[in-house]
Amino acid sequence: MKIQVNGEGRTANAGVTVAELLRELDIRPDRVAVEVNTEVLNRHEFERRGLCEGDHVEIISFIGGGSEQFDGSMSHWVDESMLRYAPCKTIGSS
Secondary structure, three states: OEEEEOOEEEEOOOOOEHHHHHHHOOOOHHHEEEEEOOEEOOHHHOOOOEOOOOOEEEEEEEEEOOOOOOOOOOOOOOOHHHEEEEEOOOOOOO
16 A cells, blocks of 8 residues: 655555554654654554555654753753754655
8 A cells, every 4th residue: 555654655565553664664663753644643552553545644753952061961851942853764665
């Protein structure tokens, strides 16, 4: 079946789950948010949520950033202004 992943066409097996797609793409599910047809999924749904022909999947990874003053110690906390969002790179698009 054909689906869209981050705007790129991709062929997937019928009934593939979000979790299976993430494994196929070598993406850690604990590091991303996933949206299917504009619906943001709870991580617990990844194993159960099957994909269908024509589904649009957006996989968003969270990338931390910080100030030049950050020394890497655990005493520093990341605030929301330090987070940037970027789509994951897809592999094997067709």
